[in-house]
Amino acid sequence: MEGRRVIVVGAGIAGAGVAFALARRGADVTVADPGLPGQATQASAGIIAPWASTVEGPLYDLYAAGAAYYPQVVGLLAEAGVLRTDYRRTGALVVHEDPAVLDEAQARAETRARASGGVAGEVSRLGGDDVRALVPVLAPDLEGVFISGGARVDGRTMCEALLEGAARHGARRLTGAARLLPGGGGMPRVVVGTDEIEADDVVVAVGAWAADLLEPLGVRPGVEPQRGQISHLRVEGHDTSGWPSVHPLSHHYLVAFDDSRVAVGATRETGSGFDVRVTARGQWQVLADALRIAPGLADATLIETRIGLRPLPSGGLPIVGALPDRPGVHVVAGFGAAGLTMAPYVGDALARAILDGRAAPELSAFAPR
Ligand SMILES: Cc1cc2nc3c(=O)[nH]c(=O)nc-3n(C[C@H](O)[C@H](O)[C@H](O)COP(=O)(O)OP(=O)(O)OC[C@H]3O[C@@H](n4cnc5c(N)ncnc54)[C@H](O)[C@@H]3O)c2cc1C
Numbered sequence: 001m002e003g004r005r006v007i008v009v010g011a012g013i014a015g016a017g018v019a020f021a022l023a024r025r026g027a028d029v030t031v032a033d034p035g036l037p038g039q040a041t042q043a044s045a046g047i048i049a050p051w052a053s054t055v056e057g058p059l060y061d062l063y064a065a066g067a068a069y070y071p072q073v074v075g076l077l078a079e080a081g082v083l084r085t086d087y088r089r090t091g092a093l094v095v096h097e098d099p100a101v102l103d104e105a106q107a108r109a110e111t112r113a114r115a116s117g118g119v120a121g122e123v124s125r126l127g128g129d130d131v132r133a134l135v136p137v138l139a140p141d142l143e144g145v146f147i148s149g150g151a152r153v154d155g156r157t158m159c160e161a162l163l164e165g166a167a168r169h170g171a172r173r174l175t176g177a178a179r180l181l182p183g184g185g186g187m188p189r190v191v192v193g194t195d196e197i198e199a200d201d202v203v204v205a206v207g208a209w210a211a212d213l214l215e216p217l218g219v220r221p222g223v224e225p226q227r228g229q230i231s232h233l234r235v236e237g238h239d240t241s242g243w244p245s246v247h248p249l250s251h252h253y254l255v256a257f258d259d260s261r262v263a264v265g266a267t268r269e270t271g272s273g274f275d276v277r278v279t280a281r282g283q284w285q286v287l288a289d290a291l292r293i294a295p296g297l298a299d300a301t302l303i304e305t306r307i308g309l310r311p312l313p314s315g316g317l318p319i320v321g322a323l324p325d326r327p328g329v330h331v332v333a334g335f336g337a338a339g340l341t342m343a344p345y346v347g348d349a350l351a352r353a354i355l356d357g358r359a360a361p362e363l364s365a366f367a368p369r
Contacts, residue, residue: 003028004355007190007199009178009213012041013155013340014332015205016162017073017347023169024076025355030199031163032192034177038276040207041155043230043308044340045255045263047245049092049150051112051120052105054249055338058365059317064112065362066342068119070151073162073344080165086157089121090256091244092150093134095142095293105249106145113147121149135243135254137235137262137296142248152245152255155340162344180204180217180329187328188217201354203330207311208274210319210333217326221319221368223334225309227272229282230265231290233300251337252289262297264290268310268337276307312336320346321359321367330354331368 004027008019011033023029048070050063074087094105106125113120124146126134131144167173180188180202190197206213208225243256255263267282283305290297313319313334323329332350335342346363353360359367 004201005199006030006201006203006354007032007178007197008203008205009190010205010207011159011163011173012039012205012207013159013162013343014207014335014347015203016159016166017343018203018205018332018350019166019171020077020162021348021351022354023166023171024080025351027351027355029166029171030174030197031166031171032174032176032178034175036209038208038225038274038307038309040228040308040310040339041159043228043306044155045230045253045265046152046155046340047092047253047255048087048153048341049147049245050338050341051116051147052092052094052109052145052247062318062342062346062366063338064116066338066345067151068116069345069348070153071119073348077161077165080168082161082165082168084157085161086154087151088153089149089151090242092147092247093131093244094145094147094247094249095131095138096249097141097143099143101249102143102145109145109147113149116149119149120147123147135246135294136238137294138246139293139295142293146244150245152257153340154257158340178213180213182217186326201328201330203332203350203354205332207333207335208309210311210331217329219323221331221333222314223311223319224314225272225274226312226336227269227275228266228308228310229278229286229305230263230308231283231286231305232303233262233264233297234303235260235262235297235300246293248293252293254290254294261303262300264297270312272309274309276309278305278307310336311339318342318346318366319368320350320363321353323368
């Protein structure tokens with residue numbers, strides 16, 4: 001529906017994804033965000049490679065759909081004149097010292113790659129020398145499974161690209177925290193700073209802050225902050241631009257970017273609350289895990305450690321769709337550790353649902369209850 005007024009609260013990847021999808025379909029979009037410390041998107045590692053993960057069920061389906069949608073959304077941004085996303089398919093490399101563990105990962109990735117419509121690319125087994133030819137800093141006892149369609153994206157650049165894409169389709173951006181206050185007819189009043197924003201729909205895309213925002217409406221979405229600490233290293237003398245992301249089949253990983261920079265991480269600190277400090281234990285854990293699989297990073301320069309608060313859903317699944325008794329209030333929250341992958345796809349489906357006035361079937365497993 002052209003001209004439908006939608007306020008998107010939150011400008012992380014979830015809000016940016018839905019704002020772009022709404023604006024390019026002609027909706028009248030306003031995005032509000034105060035830029036709180038701890039935004040998950042700015043800290044994210046940037047891995048877009050779900051196929052070897054141990055995630056199953058509807059969450060895997062959404063994760064895989066999200067990865068498959070990336071080339072499409074990058075194309076849509078280019079059509080809108082936004083060319084820089086820092087999305088690149090450099091492959092994903094699963095590493096382990098136990099060949100039996102790699103057998104299992106390979107079988108899982110091959111099955112999923114066949115179902116991916118070509119996005120996952122080819123899956124191949126690599127011996128130790130081939131693994132180190134791809135990523136020279138890795139430990140000598142590691143062998144690997146290479147998935148050629150694995151990609152990485154800079155979360156900050158991608159989020160800004162979606163917001164810029166939305167702006168090129170007419171979206172407005174406000175700097176400030178929104179509040180939702182009970183209003184008549186199920187639609188809350190939306191206040192940013194001292195201004196009340198007139199809207200037909202509101203999209204709650206505030207990540208780990210969802211419970212705070214919805215509290216005045218008596219809604220408890222079951223999302224809590226989970227701190228992630230992730231460190232960026234400069235690896236002088238290495239051209240890292242073509243390195244695949246590296247996955248030792250744990251929560252730990254390594255992602256390279258173009259400027260001899262490698263991100264290693266990350267902690268998963270459930271119960272952290274909104275504490276955005278770099279801690280001694282977190283820093284130690286991130287570096288110890290990194291050096292265990294990549295001893296060649298020992299002399300790298302530690303550039304910075306980023307902190308992001310993942311929106312951890314208590315039910316294990318993201319929450320996406322209109323609130324049951326408030327059809328004008330749409331939630332997109334609880335992306336946990338994989339929101340960078342899923343958000344553009346989910347944002348597109350949610351935008352269609354808002355503008356068509358009916359729930360998106362591909363999101364039915366994630367509807368708020
Ligand atoms: C260390 C780390 C590594 C990760 N790596 C990956 C990865 O490799 N691949 C992947 O797919 N995912 C990854 N993730 C997960 C991904 O980053 C998150 O799932 C995703 O960024 C969540 O996006 P979001 O928009 O829901 O939340 P956020 O990015 O946290 O954005 C929420 C926004 O809401 C705003 N806000 C809060 N309150 C208000 C208010 N009252 N009014 C207006 N705005 C408000 C905040 O300022 C913030 O900007 C990683 C996360 C972390 C922390």
